[in-house]
Amino acid sequence: MEKPIxxxxxxxxxxxxxxxxxxxxxxxxxIPFEIVxxxxxxxxxxxxxxxxxxxxxxxxxxxxxxxxxNSKGEYVSFFADDIVPSSHFLNEMCAxxxxxxxxxxxxxxxxxxxxxxxxRDGKCTPPLDSCMVAQLNNPEAPVVGACFTxxxxxxxxxxxxxxxFTHIWSDLDMQLRIYEAGGCPFVSPTTIVWERAHTExxxxxxxxxxxxxxxxxxxxxxxxxxxNRILLKKRLIEFQPFTDDEIPIVR
Amino acid sequence: xQKPVVSIIAPAINIEYWQELYTMxxxxxxIPFEIVxxxxxxxxxxxxxxxxxxxxxxxxPQCFETVWRNAIGExxxxxxxxxxxxPGTIDxxxxxxxxxxxxxxxxxxxxSDRLEGPAQDNLFCFDLANPRSPVxxxxxxxxxxxxxxxxxxxxxFNLLWSDTDMQMRILEAGxxxxxxxxxxxxxxERPHIRPRLIGDLKKGKPLDKVLLExxxxxxxxxxxxxxxxxxQPYVANEIPIVR
Numbered sequence: 001m002e003k004p005i006x007x008x009x010x011x012x013x014x015x016x017x018x019x020x021x022x023x024x025x026x027x028x029x030x031i032p033f034e035i036v037x038x039x040x041x042x043x044x045x046x047x048x049x050x051x052x053x054x055x056x057x058x059x060x061x062x063x064x065x066x067x068x069x070n071s072k073g074e075y076v077s078f079f080a081d082d083i084v085p086s087s088h089f090l091n092e093m094c095a096x097x098x099x100x101x102x103x104x105x106x107x108x109x110x111x112x113x114x115x116x117x118x119x120r121d122g123k124c125t126p127p128l129d130s131c132m133v134a135q136l137n138n139p140e141a142p143v144v145g146a147c148f149t150x151x152x153x154x155x156x157x158x159x160x161x162x163x164x165f166t167h168i169w170s171d172l173d174m175q176l177r178i179y180e181a182g183g184c185p186f187v188s189p190t191t192i193v194w195e196r197a198h199t200e201x202x203x204x205x206x207x208x209x210x211x212x213x214x215x216x217x218x219x220x221x222x223x224x225x226x227x228n229r230i231l232l233k234k235r236l237i238e239f240q241p242f243t244d245d246e247i248p249i250v251r
Numbered sequence: 252x253q254k255p256v257v258s259i260i261a262p263a264i265n266i267e268y269w270q271e272l273y274t275m276x277x278x279x280x281x282i283p284f285e286i287v288x289x290x291x292x293x294x295x296x297x298x299x300x301x302x303x304x305x306x307x308x309x310x311x312p313q314c315f316e317t318v319w320r321n322a323i324g325e326x327x328x329x330x331x332x333x334x335x336x337x338p339g340t341i342d343x344x345x346x347x348x349x350x351x352x353x354x355x356x357x358x359x360x361x362x363s364d365r366l367e368g369p370a371q372d373n374l375f376c377f378d379l380a381n382p383r384s385p386v387x388x389x390x391x392x393x394x395x396x397x398x399x400x401x402x403x404x405x406x407x408f409n410l411l412w413s414d415t416d417m418q419m420r421i422l423e424a425g426x427x428x429x430x431x432x433x434x435x436x437x438x439x440e441r442p443h444i445r446p447r448l449i450g451d452l453k454k455g456k457p458l459d460k461v462l463l464e465x466x467x468x469x470x471x472x473x474x475x476x477x478x479x480x481x482x483q484p485y486v487a488n489e490i491p492i493v494r
Contacts, residue, residue: 099376099386101422101476110432129433139349143429179352184427186386189361190372233352 001049004034006090006149007073011063012037012053012081015044017196021081022051029090036071037081038063054250059166065242068155070251077149078171085109086192093149096188104154104183106175108132108145109191127192134176134224135231143185144175147193154178159241162223169220176224180234252300255285257341258322258395262314263288263332266295268441272336273302279338282345287322288332289314305493312413316404316485319395321494328392329414335366335439336390343436344392347429355397355426357418359388360438370437375430377415377463384474386428387418390438397421402484405466412463419467423478 008025012018018037025033026048034050040057047053054070056063068076075097089109097107110127135141148171158177161170175185221229223237259276263269269288276284289305298304305321307314319327326348328341340360347358361370378384391414401420404413422428469475 095382096386098382099384101385102427127432133350139346141350142352143347143350184351184353184356184429186429187432189370189430189432
Protein backbone atom coordinates (compact mmCIF):
# COMPACT_ATOMS: atom_id res chain seq x y z
CA MET A 1 0.00 0.00 0.00
CA GLU A 2 1.28 3.44 -0.93
CA LYS A 3 2.07 5.52 2.15
CA PRO A 4 -0.96 7.76 2.73
CA ILE A 5 -0.55 11.54 2.69
CA UNK A 6 -3.83 12.08 4.48
CA UNK A 7 -5.70 9.91 6.97
CA UNK A 8 -9.44 10.36 7.43
CA UNK A 9 -10.15 9.27 10.99
CA UNK A 10 -13.50 8.81 12.66
CA UNK A 11 -15.64 7.11 15.19
CA UNK A 12 -17.87 5.26 12.76
CA UNK A 13 -20.98 3.13 12.96
CA UNK A 14 -22.92 3.77 9.75
CA UNK A 15 -21.46 0.93 7.74
CA UNK A 16 -24.02 1.42 4.97
CA UNK A 17 -22.23 4.63 3.87
CA UNK A 18 -18.64 3.45 4.07
CA UNK A 19 -18.20 2.09 0.58
CA UNK A 20 -19.93 5.09 -0.99
CA UNK A 21 -17.50 7.36 0.79
CA UNK A 22 -14.52 5.27 -0.22
CA UNK A 23 -15.60 5.16 -3.84
CA UNK A 24 -16.17 8.91 -3.91
CA UNK A 25 -12.71 9.59 -2.53
CA UNK A 26 -11.00 6.99 -4.74
CA UNK A 27 -12.45 8.05 -8.04
CA UNK A 28 -11.58 11.72 -8.18
CA UNK A 29 -8.46 12.14 -6.04
CA UNK A 30 -4.86 11.29 -6.80
CA ILE A 31 -3.51 11.96 -3.30
CA PRO A 32 -2.73 8.69 -1.47
CA PHE A 33 -5.11 8.40 1.46
CA GLU A 34 -6.35 6.00 4.06
CA ILE A 35 -9.55 5.79 6.04
CA VAL A 36 -9.31 4.66 9.67
CA UNK A 37 -12.71 4.02 11.25
CA UNK A 38 -13.27 2.80 14.79
CA UNK A 39 -16.56 1.64 16.29
CA UNK A 40 -18.76 -1.20 17.39
CA UNK A 41 -20.42 -2.04 14.06
CA UNK A 42 -18.52 -4.67 12.05
CA UNK A 43 -18.84 -4.12 8.30
CA UNK A 44 -20.28 -7.16 6.52
CA UNK A 45 -18.19 -6.51 3.41
CA UNK A 46 -14.53 -6.67 2.49
CA UNK A 47 -12.63 -3.43 2.97
CA UNK A 48 -9.92 -2.19 0.60
CA UNK A 49 -6.31 -2.21 1.74
CA UNK A 50 -6.28 1.49 2.63
CA UNK A 51 -9.53 1.29 4.61
CA UNK A 52 -8.78 0.21 8.15
CA UNK A 53 -11.50 -0.77 10.58
CA UNK A 54 -10.79 -1.21 14.28
CA UNK A 55 -13.42 -2.73 16.52
CA UNK A 56 -14.09 -0.86 19.75
CA UNK A 57 -16.94 -0.45 22.18
CA UNK A 58 -15.46 2.73 23.61
CA UNK A 59 -17.16 6.12 23.60
CA UNK A 60 -17.00 8.07 20.34
CA UNK A 61 -14.18 10.42 21.35
CA UNK A 62 -12.00 7.53 22.49
CA UNK A 63 -12.67 5.93 19.09
CA UNK A 64 -11.47 9.12 17.39
CA UNK A 65 -8.26 9.07 19.43
CA UNK A 66 -7.82 5.39 18.56
CA UNK A 67 -8.29 6.12 14.88
CA UNK A 68 -5.74 8.93 14.98
CA UNK A 69 -3.12 6.92 16.87
CA ASN A 70 -3.47 4.10 14.35
CA SER A 71 -3.23 6.34 11.31
CA LYS A 72 -0.12 7.07 9.28
CA GLY A 73 -0.80 10.05 7.03
CA GLU A 74 1.17 13.28 7.14
CA TYR A 75 -2.18 15.02 7.63
CA VAL A 76 -5.12 13.91 9.75
CA SER A 77 -8.71 14.79 8.96
CA PHE A 78 -11.26 14.58 11.79
CA PHE A 79 -13.98 12.98 9.68
CA ALA A 80 -17.35 11.27 10.06
CA ASP A 81 -19.03 8.41 8.23
CA ASP A 82 -22.15 10.37 7.38
CA ILE A 83 -20.23 12.91 5.32
CA VAL A 84 -20.25 13.29 1.54
CA PRO A 85 -17.25 15.25 0.26
CA SER A 86 -17.24 17.38 -2.88
CA SER A 87 -15.25 16.36 -5.92
CA HIS A 88 -11.44 16.41 -5.63
CA PHE A 89 -11.81 16.94 -1.91
CA LEU A 90 -8.50 15.40 -0.89
CA ASN A 91 -6.47 16.93 -3.72
CA GLU A 92 -7.75 20.41 -3.01
CA MET A 93 -7.37 20.18 0.75
CA CYS A 94 -3.80 18.93 0.40
CA ALA A 95 -2.97 21.61 -2.18
CA UNK A 96 -4.02 24.31 0.27
CA UNK A 97 -2.26 22.63 3.21
CA UNK A 98 1.01 22.60 1.32
CA UNK A 99 0.72 26.29 0.54
CA UNK A 100 0.41 27.23 4.22
CA UNK A 101 3.51 28.54 5.96
CA UNK A 102 1.97 28.11 9.40
CA UNK A 103 2.44 24.54 10.69
CA UNK A 104 -0.52 25.09 12.97
CA UNK A 105 -3.08 25.80 10.32
CA UNK A 106 -6.56 24.30 10.73
CA UNK A 107 -7.85 23.60 7.26
CA UNK A 108 -11.62 23.46 6.97
CA UNK A 109 -13.99 22.55 4.17
CA UNK A 110 -17.27 24.37 3.87
CA UNK A 111 -20.14 22.57 5.53
CA UNK A 112 -23.66 21.93 4.26
CA UNK A 113 -26.46 19.86 5.70
CA UNK A 114 -28.99 17.59 4.03
CA UNK A 115 -27.11 15.90 1.27
CA UNK A 116 -29.32 14.92 -1.63
CA UNK A 117 -27.84 11.81 -3.26
CA UNK A 118 -29.64 12.56 -6.52
CA UNK A 119 -28.18 16.04 -6.88
CA ARG A 120 -24.73 16.78 -8.22
CA ASP A 121 -22.16 18.96 -6.46
CA GLY A 122 -23.44 22.46 -6.05
CA LYS A 123 -27.07 21.47 -6.38
CA CYS A 124 -27.52 20.43 -2.78
CA THR A 125 -28.19 22.82 0.05
CA PRO A 126 -25.67 25.67 0.03
CA PRO A 127 -22.84 25.76 2.56
CA LEU A 128 -23.55 27.34 5.91
CA ASP A 129 -20.58 29.68 5.98
CA SER A 130 -21.94 31.93 8.69
CA CYS A 131 -22.25 29.01 11.10
CA MET A 132 -18.53 28.27 11.02
CA VAL A 133 -17.88 30.31 14.11
CA ALA A 134 -17.33 29.12 17.68
CA GLN A 135 -19.77 31.65 19.14
CA LEU A 136 -21.81 33.46 16.56
CA ASN A 137 -22.88 36.43 18.67
CA ASN A 138 -19.29 37.09 19.73
CA PRO A 139 -17.59 39.23 17.06
CA GLU A 140 -14.14 37.98 18.03
CA ALA A 141 -14.97 34.28 18.21
CA PRO A 142 -12.78 32.36 15.80
CA VAL A 143 -13.68 30.46 12.67
CA VAL A 144 -14.12 26.74 13.35
CA GLY A 145 -15.77 23.93 11.49
CA ALA A 146 -16.47 20.28 10.81
CA CYS A 147 -14.01 17.84 9.26
CA PHE A 148 -10.94 19.86 10.11
CA THR A 149 -7.58 18.71 8.81
CA UNK A 150 -4.24 19.36 10.50
CA UNK A 151 -0.70 18.05 10.42
CA UNK A 152 -0.27 14.78 12.28
CA UNK A 153 2.65 16.35 14.17
CA UNK A 154 0.33 19.05 15.48
CA UNK A 155 -2.20 16.54 16.84
CA UNK A 156 0.67 14.79 18.61
CA UNK A 157 2.12 18.06 19.89
CA UNK A 158 -1.26 18.95 21.44
CA UNK A 159 -1.52 15.55 23.13
CA UNK A 160 -4.63 14.49 21.23
CA UNK A 161 -8.22 14.85 22.36
CA UNK A 162 -9.31 15.54 25.92
CA UNK A 163 -10.46 12.26 27.48
CA UNK A 164 -13.31 13.95 29.34
CA PHE A 165 -15.33 14.45 26.16
CA THR A 166 -17.52 11.51 25.26
CA HIS A 167 -19.48 12.18 22.06
CA ILE A 168 -19.23 15.71 20.74
CA TRP A 169 -17.29 18.97 20.74
CA SER A 170 -13.85 17.49 21.28
CA ASP A 171 -13.05 18.65 17.75
CA LEU A 172 -14.14 22.18 18.57
CA ASP A 173 -12.04 22.03 21.73
CA MET A 174 -9.02 20.90 19.72
CA GLN A 175 -9.42 23.70 17.18
CA LEU A 176 -9.55 26.27 19.96
CA ARG A 177 -6.48 24.71 21.59
CA ILE A 178 -4.66 25.04 18.26
CA TYR A 179 -5.57 28.73 18.06
CA GLU A 180 -4.45 29.16 21.66
CA ALA A 181 -1.09 27.71 20.56
CA GLY A 182 -0.75 30.19 17.69
CA GLY A 183 -2.62 28.37 14.95
CA CYS A 184 -4.98 29.88 12.38
CA PRO A 185 -7.94 28.68 10.35
CA PHE A 186 -8.18 28.49 6.60
CA VAL A 187 -11.39 27.56 4.80
CA SER A 188 -10.82 25.95 1.43
CA PRO A 189 -13.33 27.83 -0.70
CA THR A 190 -13.68 25.04 -3.24
CA THR A 191 -14.33 22.08 -0.97
CA ILE A 192 -17.63 21.27 0.63
CA VAL A 193 -18.76 18.46 2.89
CA TRP A 194 -22.42 17.57 3.09
CA GLU A 195 -23.82 15.88 6.13
CA ARG A 196 -26.35 13.19 5.34
CA ALA A 197 -29.78 13.41 6.89
CA HIS A 198 -29.88 10.95 9.79
CA THR A 199 -32.45 8.22 9.61
CA GLU A 200 -30.79 6.03 12.21
CA UNK A 201 -28.15 6.38 14.90
CA UNK A 202 -29.02 10.03 15.48
CA UNK A 203 -25.85 11.78 16.45
CA UNK A 204 -25.58 13.99 19.50
CA UNK A 205 -25.08 16.96 17.26
CA UNK A 206 -26.10 20.57 17.59
CA UNK A 207 -28.92 19.83 15.20
CA UNK A 208 -30.08 16.93 17.30
CA UNK A 209 -30.50 19.21 20.27
CA UNK A 210 -27.29 18.99 22.22
CA UNK A 211 -28.16 21.66 24.72
CA UNK A 212 -26.96 22.79 28.09
CA UNK A 213 -27.95 19.48 29.64
CA UNK A 214 -25.42 17.66 27.51
CA UNK A 215 -22.35 16.84 29.59
CA UNK A 216 -19.95 17.42 26.69
CA UNK A 217 -21.40 20.87 26.11
CA UNK A 218 -21.18 21.58 29.81
CA UNK A 219 -17.56 20.51 29.94
CA UNK A 220 -16.73 22.56 26.85
CA UNK A 221 -18.34 25.60 28.44
CA UNK A 222 -16.28 25.13 31.62
CA UNK A 223 -13.15 25.01 29.50
CA UNK A 224 -13.79 28.04 27.32
CA UNK A 225 -16.49 30.41 28.63
CA UNK A 226 -15.98 33.11 31.20
CA UNK A 227 -18.58 34.09 33.80
CA ASN A 228 -20.36 36.21 31.18
CA ARG A 229 -20.42 33.27 28.79
CA ILE A 230 -17.95 34.93 26.45
CA LEU A 231 -15.61 32.59 24.65
CA LEU A 232 -12.04 32.91 25.88
CA LYS A 233 -8.80 32.70 23.94
CA LYS A 234 -7.15 30.71 26.72
CA ARG A 235 -8.50 27.43 28.06
CA LEU A 236 -9.51 27.56 31.71
CA ILE A 237 -9.12 23.88 32.54
CA GLU A 238 -5.97 21.85 32.09
CA PHE A 239 -6.02 19.32 29.27
CA GLN A 240 -6.27 15.61 30.12
CA PRO A 241 -5.03 13.24 27.43
CA PHE A 242 -5.94 9.60 26.95
CA THR A 243 -3.33 7.32 28.47
CA ASP A 244 -1.45 4.82 26.31
CA ASP A 245 -3.14 1.80 27.86
CA GLU A 246 -6.58 3.18 27.01
CA ILE A 247 -5.90 3.29 23.28
CA PRO A 248 -5.21 0.07 21.35
CA ILE A 249 -2.52 0.24 18.69
CA VAL A 250 -3.18 -2.44 16.11
CA ARG A 251 -0.92 -1.51 13.20
CA UNK B 252 -16.95 62.89 8.74
CA GLN B 253 -17.23 59.75 10.85
CA LYS B 254 -13.79 58.27 11.46
CA PRO B 255 -13.38 55.45 8.96
CA VAL B 256 -12.67 51.95 10.18
CA VAL B 257 -11.71 50.74 6.72
CA SER B 258 -9.70 52.66 4.13
CA ILE B 259 -10.26 51.44 0.61
CA ILE B 260 -7.11 52.32 -1.28
CA ALA B 261 -5.79 52.14 -4.83
CA PRO B 262 -3.70 53.83 -7.44
CA ALA B 263 -6.58 54.86 -9.69
CA ILE B 264 -7.20 56.34 -13.13
CA ASN B 265 -10.51 54.86 -14.30
CA ILE B 266 -12.61 57.77 -13.09
CA GLU B 267 -15.73 56.62 -14.92
CA TYR B 268 -16.14 53.82 -12.35
CA TRP B 269 -15.54 55.78 -9.18
CA GLN B 270 -19.04 57.02 -8.42
CA GLU B 271 -20.62 53.67 -9.20
CA LEU B 272 -18.27 51.87 -6.82
CA TYR B 273 -18.90 54.47 -4.13
CA THR B 274 -22.67 54.06 -4.45
CA MET B 275 -22.29 50.29 -4.32
CA UNK B 276 -20.21 50.46 -1.14
CA UNK B 277 -22.57 52.89 0.59
CA UNK B 278 -25.62 50.78 -0.12
CA UNK B 279 -24.29 47.46 1.00
CA UNK B 280 -22.05 48.13 4.00
CA UNK B 281 -22.53 49.59 7.45
CA ILE B 282 -18.89 49.83 8.48
CA PRO B 283 -17.57 53.42 8.26
CA PHE B 284 -15.16 53.61 5.33
CA GLU B 285 -13.19 56.03 3.22
CA ILE B 286 -11.83 55.69 -0.28
CA VAL B 287 -8.36 57.04 -0.96
CA UNK B 288 -7.33 57.09 -4.61
CA UNK B 289 -4.19 58.50 -6.15
CA UNK B 290 -3.34 58.98 -9.84
CA UNK B 291 -2.95 61.40 -12.70
CA UNK B 292 -6.59 61.45 -13.86
CA UNK B 293 -8.49 64.19 -12.03
CA UNK B 294 -12.20 63.43 -11.58
CA UNK B 295 -14.49 65.97 -13.23
CA UNK B 296 -17.17 65.59 -10.55
CA UNK B 297 -17.46 66.43 -6.88
CA UNK B 298 -16.35 63.73 -4.50
CA UNK B 299 -18.08 62.90 -1.20
CA UNK B 300 -16.37 63.79 2.06
CA UNK B 301 -15.07 60.27 2.64
CA UNK B 302 -13.69 59.92 -0.90
CA UNK B 303 -10.21 61.39 -1.07
CA UNK B 304 -8.41 61.92 -4.33
CA UNK B 305 -4.71 62.77 -4.38
CA UNK B 306 -3.26 63.96 -7.65
CA UNK B 307 0.08 62.44 -8.61
CA UNK B 308 2.00 61.77 -11.78
CA UNK B 309 4.13 59.15 -10.01
CA UNK B 310 4.30 55.48 -11.00
CA UNK B 311 1.47 53.26 -9.68
CA PRO B 312 3.36 51.66 -6.74
CA GLN B 313 4.36 55.13 -5.58
CA CYS B 314 0.69 56.15 -5.79
CA PHE B 315 -0.07 53.00 -3.83
CA GLU B 316 2.40 54.05 -1.14
CA THR B 317 0.84 57.50 -1.15
CA VAL B 318 -2.68 56.21 -0.54
CA TRP B 319 -1.89 53.95 2.38
CA ARG B 320 0.22 56.61 4.05
CA ASN B 321 -2.68 59.07 3.71
CA ALA B 322 -5.29 56.56 4.87
CA ILE B 323 -6.60 56.82 8.42
CA GLY B 324 -8.70 53.66 8.82
CA GLU B 325 -7.55 50.85 11.10
CA UNK B 326 -7.87 48.44 8.20
CA UNK B 327 -6.72 48.75 4.58
CA UNK B 328 -8.78 47.19 1.80
CA UNK B 329 -6.67 46.99 -1.35
CA UNK B 330 -8.59 47.38 -4.60
CA UNK B 331 -8.18 48.61 -8.12
CA UNK B 332 -10.67 51.10 -9.45
CA UNK B 333 -12.02 48.75 -12.10
CA UNK B 334 -13.34 46.21 -9.59
CA UNK B 335 -16.95 45.35 -8.89
CA UNK B 336 -17.36 44.77 -5.17
CA UNK B 337 -20.60 42.98 -4.19
CA PRO B 338 -22.85 44.45 -1.50
CA GLY B 339 -21.73 43.63 2.01
CA THR B 340 -18.18 42.67 1.08
CA ILE B 341 -16.48 45.28 3.28
CA ASP B 342 -18.63 44.35 6.28
CA UNK B 343 -17.92 40.66 5.79
CA UNK B 344 -14.19 41.17 5.36
CA UNK B 345 -14.21 43.16 8.57
CA UNK B 346 -16.13 40.43 10.41
CA UNK B 347 -13.57 37.83 9.36
CA UNK B 348 -10.68 40.14 10.29
CA UNK B 349 -12.11 40.41 13.79
CA UNK B 350 -12.47 36.65 14.01
CA UNK B 351 -8.84 35.95 13.08
CA UNK B 352 -6.61 35.25 16.06
CA UNK B 353 -3.68 36.73 14.14
CA UNK B 354 -2.99 40.48 14.04
CA UNK B 355 -1.21 39.98 10.73
CA UNK B 356 -4.04 38.16 9.00
CA UNK B 357 -4.60 38.83 5.30
CA UNK B 358 -8.29 38.34 4.60
CA UNK B 359 -9.32 38.26 0.94
CA UNK B 360 -12.47 38.06 -1.04
CA UNK B 361 -12.70 35.42 -3.73
CA UNK B 362 -11.80 36.91 -7.09
CA SER B 363 -12.73 36.65 -10.74
CA ASP B 364 -11.28 38.57 -13.66
CA ARG B 365 -14.68 38.56 -15.39
CA LEU B 366 -18.11 39.86 -14.49
CA GLU B 367 -19.84 36.48 -14.47
CA GLY B 368 -18.98 32.90 -13.67
CA PRO B 369 -17.16 31.21 -10.82
CA ALA B 370 -14.29 32.61 -8.79
CA GLN B 371 -10.80 31.76 -10.00
CA ASP B 372 -9.50 30.35 -6.77
CA ASN B 373 -6.40 28.77 -8.23
CA LEU B 374 -4.94 32.19 -9.07
CA PHE B 375 -4.04 32.97 -5.48
CA CYS B 376 -0.30 32.33 -5.75
CA PHE B 377 2.45 34.22 -7.50
CA ASP B 378 4.29 30.98 -8.29
CA LEU B 379 1.44 28.63 -9.08
CA ALA B 380 3.69 25.91 -10.50
CA ASN B 381 5.37 25.55 -7.14
CA PRO B 382 3.05 23.56 -4.84
CA ARG B 383 4.61 25.16 -1.74
CA SER B 384 4.17 28.74 -2.93
CA PRO B 385 1.87 30.31 -0.35
CA VAL B 386 -1.75 31.33 -0.75
CA UNK B 387 -2.10 35.03 -1.50
CA UNK B 388 -5.12 37.14 -2.19
CA UNK B 389 -6.65 39.69 -4.49
CA UNK B 390 -8.80 42.37 -2.88
CA UNK B 391 -7.18 41.89 0.53
CA UNK B 392 -7.84 43.44 3.91
CA UNK B 393 -5.00 43.91 6.39
CA UNK B 394 -4.32 46.08 9.41
CA UNK B 395 -2.73 49.42 8.57
CA UNK B 396 -0.33 49.12 11.49
CA UNK B 397 1.19 46.02 9.87
CA UNK B 398 2.11 48.13 6.83
CA UNK B 399 3.68 50.66 9.19
CA UNK B 400 5.64 47.96 11.01
CA UNK B 401 6.94 46.53 7.75
CA UNK B 402 7.91 49.89 6.27
CA UNK B 403 5.50 50.06 3.35
CA UNK B 404 6.14 49.04 -0.23
CA UNK B 405 9.50 48.48 -1.87
CA UNK B 406 10.34 51.46 -4.05
CA UNK B 407 11.97 49.35 -6.79
CA PHE B 408 8.66 48.12 -8.21
CA ASN B 409 7.52 50.14 -11.23
CA LEU B 410 4.01 48.95 -11.95
CA LEU B 411 2.99 45.54 -10.63
CA TRP B 412 3.61 43.02 -7.87
CA SER B 413 4.47 45.47 -5.08
CA ASP B 414 1.35 44.39 -3.18
CA THR B 415 2.24 40.74 -3.73
CA ASP B 416 5.64 41.41 -2.25
CA MET B 417 3.92 43.06 0.71
CA GLN B 418 1.71 40.01 1.26
CA MET B 419 4.76 37.76 1.19
CA ARG B 420 6.46 39.99 3.72
CA ILE B 421 3.41 39.86 5.98
CA LEU B 422 3.48 36.06 5.82
CA GLU B 423 7.22 36.10 6.51
CA ALA B 424 6.45 38.15 9.63
CA GLY B 425 4.02 35.51 10.92
CA UNK B 426 0.90 36.57 9.04
CA UNK B 427 -1.76 34.20 7.80
CA UNK B 428 -3.95 34.23 4.68
CA UNK B 429 -7.69 33.68 4.80
CA UNK B 430 -10.08 33.68 1.86
CA UNK B 431 -13.74 34.40 2.54
CA UNK B 432 -15.36 31.23 1.26
CA UNK B 433 -18.78 32.48 0.23
CA UNK B 434 -19.84 32.92 -3.37
CA UNK B 435 -21.78 36.01 -2.30
CA UNK B 436 -18.67 38.16 -2.12
CA UNK B 437 -16.71 37.40 -5.27
CA UNK B 438 -14.88 40.56 -6.27
CA UNK B 439 -14.84 40.91 -10.05
CA GLU B 440 -12.69 42.77 -12.50
CA ARG B 441 -14.39 44.71 -15.30
CA PRO B 442 -13.32 44.27 -18.89
CA HIS B 443 -10.89 47.07 -19.66
CA ILE B 444 -12.55 49.77 -21.69
CA ARG B 445 -9.26 51.35 -22.62
CA PRO B 446 -5.78 49.94 -22.86
CA ARG B 447 -4.24 50.45 -19.48
CA LEU B 448 -0.75 51.88 -19.32
CA ILE B 449 0.35 49.68 -22.18
CA GLY B 450 3.76 51.24 -22.42
CA ASP B 451 4.30 50.80 -18.71
CA LEU B 452 3.03 47.26 -18.87
CA LYS B 453 5.55 46.33 -21.53
CA LYS B 454 8.47 47.59 -19.57
CA GLY B 455 7.09 47.14 -16.07
CA LYS B 456 5.60 43.67 -16.06
CA PRO B 457 8.71 41.65 -16.90
CA LEU B 458 11.02 43.83 -14.83
CA ASP B 459 8.76 43.79 -11.79
CA LYS B 460 8.27 40.02 -12.01
CA VAL B 461 12.03 39.53 -12.26
CA LEU B 462 12.43 41.69 -9.18
CA LEU B 463 9.75 39.80 -7.26
CA GLU B 464 11.29 36.45 -8.14
CA UNK B 465 14.74 37.66 -7.13
CA UNK B 466 13.27 38.51 -3.72
CA UNK B 467 11.44 35.23 -3.08
CA UNK B 468 12.66 32.42 -5.33
CA UNK B 469 15.68 30.39 -4.25
CA UNK B 470 18.32 29.28 -6.74
CA UNK B 471 16.79 25.76 -6.71
CA UNK B 472 13.39 27.18 -7.77
CA UNK B 473 11.69 26.82 -4.40
CA UNK B 474 9.90 29.69 -2.71
CA UNK B 475 11.88 31.22 0.12
CA UNK B 476 10.13 31.89 3.42
CA UNK B 477 12.58 34.69 4.06
CA UNK B 478 12.98 37.60 1.70
CA UNK B 479 16.29 37.34 -0.09
CA UNK B 480 17.05 41.05 -0.14
CA UNK B 481 16.35 43.92 2.21
CA UNK B 482 13.43 46.29 1.71
CA GLN B 483 14.16 49.55 -0.05
CA PRO B 484 11.42 51.83 1.30
CA TYR B 485 10.22 55.12 -0.11
CA VAL B 486 11.77 58.09 1.61
CA ALA B 487 9.53 60.66 3.22
CA ASN B 488 9.98 63.39 0.59
CA GLU B 489 8.85 61.04 -2.18
CA ILE B 490 5.39 60.60 -0.70
CA PRO B 491 3.05 63.58 -0.22
CA ILE B 492 1.00 63.62 2.96
CA VAL B 493 -2.02 65.79 2.26
CA ARG B 494 -4.29 65.19 5.24
